[in-house]
Amino acid sequence: MDFTFAEQQIAFRDAVRKFLIIEAAPEMLREIWETKSGRSRELRCKLADQGLTAISVPETYGGIGLGDLDWILLQVELGYYAIPDSLSDTAYLASWLLEHLPADLALKREWLPRIAAGTARIAVGHPVNLLVADAELADLILLWHDDEIHGVTASDVKLTPQVSIDASRRLYAIEWSPSARTRLCSAKQGAGLWQQVLNRGALALAAQLLGLAQRMVDLGVDYAAQRKQFGKPVGAFQAVKHQLADVAVKIEFTKPVLFRAAYAVDRDLDDAAIQVSHAKLAAGDAARLAARNALQAHGAMGYTWEADLQMFMKRAWALDAAWGDRGFHKQRVADAIFADGAELGPGSTFN
Amino acid sequence: MNAPMNPAANLSDDAAFRSEVADWMRTHLSGRFAQLRHRGGPGDEAFEPTLRKDWERELAAGGWTCVGWPRAHGGRELSIARQVIFYEEYARAGGPGRMGHIGEGLIGPTLVKYGNAAQQARFLPAIVAGREYWAQGYSEPNAGSDLANVQTRCTRQADGSWRVTGQKIWTSLAQESDWIFVVARSEPGSKGNKGLSFLLLPLAQSGIQIRPIRQLNGGAEFNEVFFDEAIADSDALVGAPGEGWKIAMALLEIERGVSTLGQQMHFAHEFSCVIAAAKAFGCDRDPSIRDRIARAATGLRTMRYNALRMLAGDALSLGREALIYKYFWSNWHRDLGRLAMDVLGSAGDLPSDDPLIRPLQQLFFFSRADTIYGGTNEIQLNLIAERGLGMPREPRPAA
Numbered sequence: 001m002d003f004t005f006a007e008q009q010i011a012f013r014d015a016v017r018k019f020l021i022i023e024a025a026p027e028m029l030r031e032i033w034e035t036k037s038g039r040s041r042e043l044r045c046k047l048a049d050q051g052l053t054a055i056s057v058p059e060t061y062g063g064i065g066l067g068d069l070d071w072i073l074l075q076v077e078l079g080y081y082a083i084p085d086s087l088s089d090t091a092y093l094a095s096w097l098l099e100h101l102p103a104d105l106a107l108k109r110e111w112l113p114r115i116a117a118g119t120a121r122i123a124v125g126h127p128v129n130l131l132v133a134d135a136e137l138a139d140l141i142l143l144w145h146d147d148e149i150h151g152v153t154a155s156d157v158k159l160t161p162q163v164s165i166d167a168s169r170r171l172y173a174i175e176w177s178p179s180a181r182t183r184l185c186s187a188k189q190g191a192g193l194w195q196q197v198l199n200r201g202a203l204a205l206a207a208q209l210l211g212l213a214q215r216m217v218d219l220g221v222d223y224a225a226q227r228k229q230f231g232k233p234v235g236a237f238q239a240v241k242h243q244l245a246d247v248a249v250k251i252e253f254t255k256p257v258l259f260r261a262a263y264a265v266d267r268d269l270d271d272a273a274i275q276v277s278h279a280k281l282a283a284g285d286a287a288r289l290a291a292r293n294a295l296q297a298h299g300a301m302g303y304t305w306e307a308d309l310q311m312f313m314k315r316a317w318a319l320d321a322a323w324g325d326r327g328f329h330k331q332r333v334a335d336a337i338f339a340d341g342a343e344l345g346p347g348s349t350f351n
Numbered sequence: 352m353n354a355p356m357n358p359a360a361n362l363s364d365d366a367a368f369r370s371e372v373a374d375w376m377r378t379h380l381s382g383r384f385a386q387l388r389h390r391g392g393p394g395d396e397a398f399e400p401t402l403r404k405d406w407e408r409e410l411a412a413g414g415w416t417c418v419g420w421p422r423a424h425g426g427r428e429l430s431i432a433r434q435v436i437f438y439e440e441y442a443r444a445g446g447p448g449r450m451g452h453i454g455e456g457l458i459g460p461t462l463v464k465y466g467n468a469a470q471q472a473r474f475l476p477a478i479v480a481g482r483e484y485w486a487q488g489y490s491e492p493n494a495g496s497d498l499a500n501v502q503t504r505c506t507r508q509a510d511g512s513w514r515v516t517g518q519k520i521w522t523s524l525a526q527e528s529d530w531i532f533v534v535a536r537s538e539p540g541s542k543g544n545k546g547l548s549f550l551l552l553p554l555a556q557s558g559i560q561i562r563p564i565r566q567l568n569g570g571a572e573f574n575e576v577f578f579d580e581a582i583a584d585s586d587a588l589v590g591a592p593g594e595g596w597k598i599a600m601a602l603l604e605i606e607r608g609v610s611t612l613g614q615q616m617h618f619a620h621e622f623s624c625v626i627a628a629a630k631a632f633g634c635d636r637d638p639s640i641r642d643r644i645a646r647a648a649t650g651l652r653t654m655r656y657n658a659l660r661m662l663a664g665d666a667l668s669l670g671r672e673a674l675i676y677k678y679f680w681s682n683w684h685r686d687l688g689r690l691a692m693d694v695l696g697s698a699g700d701l702p703s704d705d706p707l708i709r710p711l712q713q714l715f716f717f718s719r720a721d722t723i724y725g726g727t728n729e730i731q732l733n734l735i736a737e738r739g740l741g742m743p744r745e746p747r748p749a750a
Contacts, residue, residue, distance in 0.1 A: 229497035310567035325696040
């Protein structure tokens, strides 16, 4: 595989980055977090104006028709700016799932154009997560039931909000009854689709964790340059700067793993699940180390509400355990390695 | 405690003392105090402060405050071995975080050593009785790791009293305290650790404003304390003018003494909570979790033996084994917090009142700060290298 991104992909990433620098400044995030819904209609409209809601939607439904490799760099930015919006759930996961439902064109005709236009929020309830993110504001909730796929609206179900350590998330316990009316897809066809949604959910979070790790390092570097003790910036001390360098190393080594996972998902390769789990673990490690060392570089300030670092740390701690916690992903890697007839050794490992 | 090396010594007396403490705790940490069990530790210090002050007075009535202090100052003058037993049984019973810690553990012993007779008579009985509570005024916005860079200044008035102006920060429980001890610059133009003085001030006065600092977990047990011509009376100076640094450092050495043993008992309790959660959440069979739990178990024992060894000699001297302690426990505890969250998995993301979950979330959040407060990892390693190994000092600007 060639790890080079296309110029167009880089240009899209850069454009989104420029947009988010302005539209997702930390003080705006704090404002949105304090609201009851935790979501900003205005922000979602602006994301749609940037084309972000239309990325996955096929052109026939009014979208741009791009795929996993186009998303991956953007997901890193969504993590870096920690936007308080479940854009990825709607525009990446739900869009993919709806498009790949067997038949039921009416449903696709109804929802895919709305996703592209940014006028629909769709939540996804996969059993690997205890709770459903953003269920209350969702126009449609796609739910797992014994591998079947069901579609319900918030008024069909009982939602109980649950507070997360990350104030930017809006999580709900959901009580509902599956019925023939809500069923969109059989278990036979649903099982494979759910597996792929799981991989995409975990891949998206791996990318966001990588972005978060980079943001935390950047905040640590900035702070260590400004903060003076013993007559010089604390970042001049090797004991401080080496810790941030350690994180930079982790981040750089996470990138190829992440991009390889995106490629495996995009091409629907047999090893996609292991590649995704590897990426999620690696990005989780990077984000955890970034949180730890950026906090250390901030000294006591890092432990305050006032310093922006806390927003990104808490997001990272929460996402590290979402779409499969560490135990889950380690188990997937172990299962693949210890499976009967697993193809190990240089001939297959380095494919 | 030299018992392991000298098994015949006073074992039965110690056992009797141990059960005396345990019985007392069982009888008294009950009723309205029952809700304080295992609460009020680091990260939880804002929990029920009024009730915890009542608890301090309950302890005082039973003669269980200041157990290591000299009898002449109202203590029990217990041997190190007995103090260890007391702290162990206190923590084993779930005794709450001590509101009186800064008075009993820090300023009290400092006054015993450096205070004059009038100061001892004025302050020590109120600490022993649980009537007055203390805050520590060391750190400033520009004096954290570089603690000697204190800029708060104090000036002596014609009547012998003092005026203090400046700002302290990260002051634990200042809003619940009656007095604060501060290190302030008494020689204008002095730099670094020269020209500092150690003063005692009442917090309830118009020259002092206290502003809580909100922590990332939402709580607020630290404060900023602003001094604007705050008044300290003519007998507020501990030691001589200019001796502030010497006294401040002596106090920090006391901080690393006997009271750390209670902390280890609390760690042992938290560790048992992690294991209970691992069983409840079904990850007690997960090899990577088991490995980390086993490491944590060995770390806990290592700390305990080191602490007992550290206390075997003169508890107030700062040997190499004491130098390494902060670095060891803070990293161990920070890792335990991480382990606790990994045990909880995605359930850890949801703040909960479940007695299985809440203490672990709290452990995780506050242990993020362990390697920072009370001397960062970086400062600890410099101390170990420079004082322990005699290595060249990190270049610093001329004081």
